[in-house]
Amino acid sequence: MARRALILVEGHRGNGLLYVQAARLLGLHPITMASDPAQYEYLAAESVKYIHVDTDNLDALIWECSRLRATYEIVGITGFAVENEQVSATVGKLCRHFDLPGPNPASIERCCDKFVQRQILAEAGVPMPAYGVAANSKDAQNAAMGIGLPVVVKPVVGSGSIGVRLCRNLDELASHTTYLLGGKHMSSSPRILVEEFAEGPNYCAEIMGNEVVGIVGSDLGRPPHFVFREITFPALLTDDEYKRIADISLSCLRALGLGWGPTNIDFRWTKRGPVVIEVNPRLSGAPGPQLVQLGYGVNLITEHIKLVIGDKPNLRRSHSRTAGWRSLLPDRDGTLDWIDGDSRAAAVPGVAEVKLYLESKTPIIRKGDHRDSMGHVLAVSPSLPETGAILQRAINLIRWSIT
Template sequence: MTPTAIPPRKAPADEPPALVFVESNTTGTGMIALDSAREAGLRPVLLTADPARYQGLDATGATVVRCDTNTFAELAAAVHALPGDLAGVTTTSDFYVALAAELAASLGLPGNPPDAVRACRDKARTRELLREAGLPQPRFAAVCTPEATAAAVVSVGLPCVVKPVGGSGSELVRLCGAVEQAEQAVRAILGVTTNVRGQRVEPVALVEAFLDGPEFSVEMFSRGGEACCVGVTRKSVTSGDHCVETRHIYPAPVPEADHAWLADYAGRVLGVLGITTGPTHLEVRLTSRGPELVEINPRLAGGMIPELVRLADGRDLLRGQLDAATGRSVDLSAVRRRCAGVAFLLPPGPGTVVRVTGVEDAEALPGVVRVIVGATPGRSVRSARDAYDRLGSVIACGADAAEVDAVLDKAIGLIGIELAS
C-alpha cells in the first residue's frame, strides 16, 4: 500500500521540533517516552482518540491532539495542522506501529518500510515470508473457519499453539493437546471482530507446532538497514494451556555460542522481513534443531525489558528509538555489565482482591529496585490467561542471573494477594 502523500510543511515556529506519537501503550514505556522526548530537546505530541486512556498524561506536558487514530487520513490532517518543525513519527503501541510507519513514510521521515511493519504485525504473513526464504520455524497453518482446524492440526501435529494473527500480550493464545481444544481456541479467535483499540481484526487464526526448548527474546536494533543484537533475554512462562510470561532475566545466562546463534538467526529474520530502522523484539525458542521464531514485534520489548537493559548495561533503548525516529545518531554502547530481572505477580486464582501484603518487606530486600502493584482492593481477577491479567512486578539487580533469580524468588514469596470469592 502506497502511503497517501501529505503536502510539504512550513516550519515557522521558534519552539522545538515535534516528535509525534501515534497513540501509546498504557503501561511500561508509554508516558516515559513522552518525558524522554522532551528531555531530548523535542516537543512530544500525542495523537489519540481517547486521552483518558493514559494515566499520568497531564504530567508529561505533551501536546495532545484528539483525532481518529485508526484512520490514516485523520492522522495526516492532524499532523499537517501542527505548528513548527516536525522531527519524526513513532509509537510505543503494538496496534499503531503500521500506521506510524505509513505516516512517517508519507512525510519522508525516518522509519521502517510500512510493508515490512505490516508483515511483522501479521503473524501469518511473517510465517509465509520465512517459509519462502527457507528460514527455520515451526510448522503452521492459517485457518479461517473452525471446520478447517482439524486438518490444520493434522498438518502441524500435537501439541499445537493456536493464536490470532494480529494480537498482543498473548491474548487468546492457547496451547492445545487435542483437536477439540484447538477448535475451541479457533472459535474464540474468530469470534472477535475488533480489538481493544476499535480496529478491525483479521478473521484468521494460526495453528502452529509447539516448539520444545527454552524461550528467549532477542533485542535487536537496526540503523541504515544494518541490524545489531543488543542482547538476549531469558523468558519464563506458565505451564498449562495459557502461556503467560512470568519472569525475564537479562542478559540471559547462555553460552556465547548460543548467544551468537540466536543473534544471527534474528538478523536473518529481520533481513527477510525488510526491517531497517529502530528496535525489534523477537521471541525465539532454542530447539534441538536451532533457533525458531515464536513471533516478532517491530517495536521495543514490553514486559519491562528495556528497563532491565538500562539497569544491566546502562543502554537506553527507549532513547535509541526516539533518536532513530528523528534521524539522530544512536549510541547503544554498554557502560556496565550487571544482571537484571523482573518477576510478575499473578492472581492466585479467580476472585476479588481484598488486600495485598508484604510489599514493604519485598521493597526492603537487598537487590530489589522496584515493586509495582496494580492489585487494588475491589479489583476482580481471574487465573492468568494473558499479560493483561498480571497484577504487578518486582525488578531486581545483581551480579549474575543466579543472584537475581534468588532475590526475585524471595521478593515474590513475601508478597501475598488475598482474594474473596
C-alpha cells in the same frame, strides 16, 4: 523558535511514561495522539499534551500533525503497538508523509500478518515450527492433524499473547477455534494460525537497527496459556548459542525488509536448535527496555528516539550485570480485597523497581495473557543466582487477598 515536538501515536502502560521522560531529557516536547487518551493514566499525571483522534484514520492523523506544525516543529513521530500492531505501520506512513525518519510501512504490514510473516521466513529458510492457516473449524482440524497434536492456536493478527492457547486434543482445538473466529477482537476476515508446539527454553533477541543488543531469557507460565512469569537479562547462553540466535535474527531482518529502529524476535530452543516463534517490528514491551538498561546500561528508548529524530544512537555497553523481572500473577479469579508490601519489597537491596498495577476491590478475571499481571518486581546484581535470590526476597514481602 518553535518547540521541538515528538509525536507519540497511542500510549503504553509500561513504556509510555519512559518515552515521555526520555523525550523531555532530550529537550523534546512529547505530544500523544490517541483514540482513548484516558486509558493512559500517566498523561494526566505528567501533564502530557494529548489529542483525541482516531488513530486508525491516517488522514485524521495527518491533519492533526499538520495543524500542530503551526505551533511546533515536529522532529519525529513514533508510537506504540500493544493490541493493535497496525499502529506501527501507520507510524511509518506518517513519517513518510512528513519526510521524517521511520520504518518501512510495507515491511511492518508484512510482519503484522503472522501468516504472511511465516511464508516469507519459510522461503528464506529460517527455522520455524510447522504451521498452517485456517478460516474455519474444519481447516483448523486438518492443519492440526497434519502437524500433530498438541498445537498452538493464535490469531493471525495480534500481540501480547492475546488469544494464544495450547490445544492438546481436538475438543480443545474446536472450542478455541470457535472462540477466536467468533471473537470481537478478530478482523472482518478472521483467520487463525495453527502451529507446532515448539518445546524448550524461551528467548527474545532485542535489536536496534541491524544490531542485536542482547538476548533475554524468560519463563512462561503453565500451558495452555503463555503468560510471562519471570524474565532475565542477559540470558544464560554459551557464545555459540548466542551466535546462532543472533545470526537467525539478522536473517529474519533481511527476509522481512526490516533493519530500521527496534525489533524483537521470540525464539524457542528446541531439539533442533533455535526456532523463530515471532518477529515483532517494534520495541518489546516493558520490562524488556528496563532490563537492558539495568544489565548493559543501554537505554533502548532514548536510542530509539534519537533514531526517530535523525540522530545516531549509541548502543555501547557501559557495564554488564544481571537484571531480572518477576510478575505478580493472581492464582484465582474474584475480587482483589487488598494488596500490599510493595514499599517493603522496594527496600530490599538490589531491587530496582516495584510496581502494583491494581487497587483494592478490582475484579480479577484471568485472560491468559499479559493483562493478567497485577504488578512486578525488577532487580539487578552482578550474577544470575544473586538476582534470583533478591527477586524472591522481594516477592515474599508482597501479599494480597482475592475472594
